[in-house]
Amino acid sequence: MKVTVDLGLCQDHGQCAIAAPEVFAINDEGRLEYDSTPSDELLEFVEEAADVCPVQAILIADR
Template identity: 60%
Template structure:
């Protein structure tokens, strides 16, 4: 599984951080940082993060 974040859409709202804290975080500057290839066991969390993103900037690729 590969996580792709469209950085042109992302406005660092952080909803994904709450949904999948093992994959997404906000760095010290408040910008989104993430693991692009998380373990498959985190798929449900990443799907939730993609669903709650207000700008739909997160997609998954297999």
């Protein structure tokens, strides 16, 4: 799948990193880093991350 985060919306709170830690992480500067092409096996976790993102900044494109 392809994952895009609108970094203009993202507020770096890291809820996505709790829901899908293999895909999203908050770096040492406190900013979001993410894998834009994670394995499709992680889809359910990425969907959960998109659901819990308070600003709906995570977009998932089809495989």
